[in-house]
Amino acid sequence: MTQTSLGESVVQKVVQAQNNGVAANVTHTQPLWLLAEITYRCPLHCAFCYNPTDYDKHTHNELSTEQWIQVLRDARKLGAIQLGISGGEPLLRDDIEDIVIEAKKLGYYSNLITSGVGLTEKRIQAFKDGGLDHIQLSMHDITEEINNFITNTKTFELKKKVAAMIKNHGYPMVLNVVIHRYNIGHIKEILEMAEALGADYVELANTQYYGWSLVNRNQLMPLKEQIDEAEKITNEFRKKAGNKMKIFFVVPDYFGNRPKKCMNGWGEVFMIVTANGDVLPCHSARVLPNMVFPNVRDSGLEYSWKDSPAFNKYRGDSWMKGPCVTCPEKANDLAGCRCQAFLLTGDAESADPVCSLSPNHHLIEKAIEDSKNPVLASQPIIFRTDKNSKKYASGESTERVEEFHALP
Amino acid sequence: MENKIQHSDVYAIALHHRFQWEEAQQSYVILFPEGMVKLHGGAGEVIKRLDAKATVAEVVADLKATFPDAEGIEADIIGMFELALEKAWIRKI
Ligand code: SF4
Numbered sequence A: 001m002t003q004t005s006l007g008e009s010v011v012q013k014v015v016q017a018q019n020n021g022v023a024a025n026v027t028h029t030q031p032l033w034l035l036a037e038i039t040y041r042c043p044l045h046c047a048f049c050y051n052p053t054d055y056d057k058h059t060h061n062e063l064s065t066e067q068w069i070q071v072l073r074d075a076r077k078l079g080a081i082q083l084g085i086s087g088g089e090p091l092l093r094d095d096i097e098d099i100v101i102e103a104k105k106l107g108y109y110s111n112l113i114t115s116g117v118g119l120t121e122k123r124i125q126a127f128k129d130g131g132l133d134h135i136q137l138s139m140h141d142i143t144e145e146i147n148n149f150i151t152n153t154k155t156f157e158l159k160k161k162v163a164a165m166i167k168n169h170g171y172p173m174v175l176n177v178v179i180h181r182y183n184i185g186h187i188k189e190i191l192e193m194a195e196a197l198g199a200d201y202v203e204l205a206n207t208q209y210y211g212w213s214l215v216n217r218n219q220l221m222p223l224k225e226q227i228d229e230a231e232k233i234t235n236e237f238r239k240k241a242g243n244k245m246k247i248f249f250v251v252p253d254y255f256g257n258r259p260k261k262c263m264n265g266w267g268e269v270f271m272i273v274t275a276n277g278d279v280l281p282c283h284s285a286r287v288l289p290n291m292v293f294p295n296v297r298d299s300g301l302e303y304s305w306k307d308s309p310a311f312n313k314y315r316g317d318s319w320m321k322g323p324c325v326t327c328p329e330k331a332n333d334l335a336g337c338r339c340q341a342f343l344l345t346g347d348a349e350s351a352d353p354v355c356s357l358s359p360n361h362h363l364i365e366k367a368i369e370d371s372k373n374p375v376l377a378s379q380p381i382i383f384r385t386d387k388n389s390k391k392y393a394s395g396e397s398t399e400r401v402e403e404f405h406a407l408p
Numbered sequence B: 001m002e003n004k005i006q007h008s009d010v011y012a013i014a015l016h017h018r019f020q021w022e023e024a025q026q027s028y029v030i031l032f033p034e035g036m037v038k039l040h041g042g043a044g045e046v047i048k049r050l051d052a053k054a055t056v057a058e059v060v061a062d063l064k065a066t067f068p069d070a071e072g073i074e075a076d077i078i079g080m081f082e083l084a085l086e087k088a089w090i091r092k093i
């Protein structure tokens, strides 16, 4: 799915949900957010998709409706309140209606995160009747050309129709726009389009480099100056639009000096259950070495969250090493993202290389330089397709992934 | 921002927002697209009383009656209204 609200921007809005990285497995945290990555199948092929490049492996063994309903019940018992139904494209499953009804019964605030493909009048009415609370729609650009190019599909007109449908059914309109080199010059127009569509919330999410977006990093990364300009335009627009349309601008971590507090802390707020039943503290955690993640087919969610070695491994700060372990700022970012640290440096316990204090920070500087290199940047995008995924999963292709320490 | 709370004003929870008690958290929460807020006990008691009918004055009076031992709570209550309005958790009727 798109790099949404499921990432940092939302997490910052969770008031008092963090424990500031104190004591590890005695933190008594609760999973406030259950993210159901319900299928990795998707009709779109977004260049910036953060799903794992080998997602194809997990498309043949999806959990059943009954298993999802059990997941919902168990997570609710542990304290989960927000439910994100994402993917892939969740609407490729025909049981989202049943899941929504169960979510309502259990008292979740439920969110459907969709590309819009597959949303029909009939289905949206069923969601409304079933008690779905909101629908978040991904949009890509104001131009048909770029929408269709970056998603590798002809979906531009459809998205506008779906936006109107969402509005007509009395849903809050939540738009998510992933920002990259191809649309960063159109921020003002994108915001105007959002306003014209009657959006209540707009999330401008700068691409973060995981999964397919890491493979396509040189093709997607904008210039620092472009990001600054985009932020400026966003701020001006915000002043003008006032409280009516809330705009979130998710800053890209590569251009900061400090990493993001990834997922608001490992095993602190988010619990992700993937299409095949893996239980993860973050979307890309499966890239980490020597980790066994629990699966709902074998163990309960309570064990996964509270006692599994995987969830306890990076809780708190006792696992850290230098420079983080003695760093006065460690509570702010908990040393950043474990997956980014491992993918780029080969050491999962090291500081996120985004941090200027990291001994590996040059890797980020190099990535920024590489993205300006016309030879590298002109390599074609590798789109997120089943065919490409099969090649990565089988090892047939290692194209543009050799430099990383795990398959992104 | 100008958020003057008048005693005669009437408030309700904002559109697309849901207010509920959470057993597991032992607290009230406000849920909305893109986020949630856990409320401290006192704040929850205020929001709970916003039913699109009661005026601010009535909410204050009711809270004073419910918590007779709490001194000078009126300022806190008005402060909560101001915060909630600024954050757009509530809407004026
Ligand atoms: S391909 Fe696009 S729409 Fe599909 S899951 Fe990835 S980002 Fe979402």
Ligand code: SF4
Residues within 6 Å of the ligand: A258, A259, A323, A324, A325, A327, A328, A329, A330, A331, A333, A334, A335, A336, A351, A352, A355, A356, A357, A358
């Ligand atoms: S050194 Fe480590 S803890 Fe300190 S700011 Fe950098 S990443 Fe965070």
